[in-house]
Amino acid sequence: MRRWEAGRILAALASVGGAAVAMASGCGAVDGYDCHELLECDVINEDGTSNGGCEGTCVPAEVYGFRRGVYLVRVKTGLEDLGCVDALRWTQELDLKEREKVSPPAFGEFFVAPGAHPGCAPCACTAPACVLPAGLTVSSGWMCDDSPGETLTPFDAPAGWDGACVAPGAVGAEAFGSFRIAPVTARACEVVTFPVPRDGDAHAGGQAVASCNAQRGDHCPTPEHVCAIGADELRPGWRRCLVADDGEDVECPSSDRTAGLHFSEKLIFWEKVEDSRACTPCSCTETAPSTCEALVSTFEDGACRDPVAAAVVAENGVCHDAEPGSTLGSLRAAWLVDAPGSCAPSGGEPVGELSLSKKVTACCLPEET
Known part of the structure; x- marks a missing residue:
């Protein structure tokens, strides 16, 4: 009533x-x-x-071997976001701020069992590739002379150049004595980063347990009792429990010690989680080298029609003299050898462990009693 x-x-x-x-x-x-x-x-x-002023249940304030008072306990399922604000039936129609004002105080969080390792992402590598030269450096002197008396003019190809005809600018005859072609490069494979997948919906400590203080401010007829939230106020899944710190050796109290209430359902939890689980870093190891070689051609006009000179270039680059009186307006490249190598990924192995400590025993009233 x-x-x-x-x-x-x-x-x-x-x-x-x-x-x-x-x-x-x-x-x-x-x-x-x-x-x-x-x-x-x-x-x-x-x-x-x-019950005096208690609208719930009056229970003994002290039961030997157990913490003072009564606690609400609810085992969460998976990654369920569950807290004390969700414990009471009659608050569900209130907005969150109002529910927080009347919700039972939070006590803490327990854990039921160690969860599975969250899993490591598979290691993978990008494919190696042959990359065309970045362009030319034009010198006004012969044999790519870069002494202070010579003029150097960059003639760069666009980023990601595929060898098609490009015209980065125009170099007159007075500034065009020779040109150095940048080397082709063999782009190494790199580690591909994936988000770490979760193994199902396992919590870091297995199943988590929300724990709240079930004592309300109302008074019981005697100071030896405290007023606990009534069973009819709790949402499904919430239990009223006595909590002890001695783990599996605790025996649940008989009803004559708890004012006729049967705290008979024994549950074992843990209070502390130590999680050192991790994944070994991914790496990529070359298993076959790349072989890359290109033919770079230069032209006087801006449309790759009037050739000046052509040179084969590999990983070291090359210098080439121009015909006297030539100008430079465009360049083009084509692969002679385009043979990227291969590599193999390694790593991504689970290491470390999750351990639970500080066992506690909860002796609970059957749900809805």
Whole structure:
């Protein structure tokens, strides 16, 4: 029976006479007891007994071997985002801020069993590739002379050049004595980074357990008892439990130690998680070298029609003289040998472990009791 129902009944008795109220409610049992206050704070159980001001369940404040008070416990499933704000049935229609104001205080989080390793991403490598020269460096002198008296002019190909005809600019005869072709490069394979997948929906510590303080501010008839949230206020899955710190050796208390309540369902949890799990780093090892060689051709005009000179270039680059009086307007390249090598990935192995410590025992009332 809720407080407002008890108050309505006792108010009706009060209209009959003070003696009736005193008999029904215990008015006057304590010196200075105010009957008006009593009508507001007494809660009458269905069997006629009084919980004092407790609208839930009065339980012993101290049970030897257990922490003081009663706790709400709910095992989460997977990565379920569950907390004390979700414990009470009647708060579900409130917005989150209002629910947080009336939710039971959080106690902490327990864990049921170690979770599986979250898994390592498979290691993979990009493919090696032959890359064409980045362009030319033009010198006004012979044999690519870069002494202070000579003029150097960059004649760069665009990024990602595929060898098609390009015209980066125009170099006159007075500045075009020779040109150095940058080397072709063999681009090495690189590690491909993937996000680490989770193994199913395993929590870092296995199944997690939300734990909340079940004690409410209402008062029981004696100071040896505390008022716990009632079973009819809890959402499905939430249990009221006594909690001890001694792990599996704890025996759940008999009902004569807990005011007739049967805290009979024993659960084992852990309070601490140490997670050193990781994955070995990925790496790529060359298993076959790349062989790359290109023919680079230069032209006087801007459309690769009037040739000046052509040279074969590999990994070291090459210098080539121009015909006297030539100008430079465009260049083109083609692969003579385009044979990328190969590589193999390694790493991505799970290492480390997850361990749980500081066992606790929870002795719980059966759900909905």
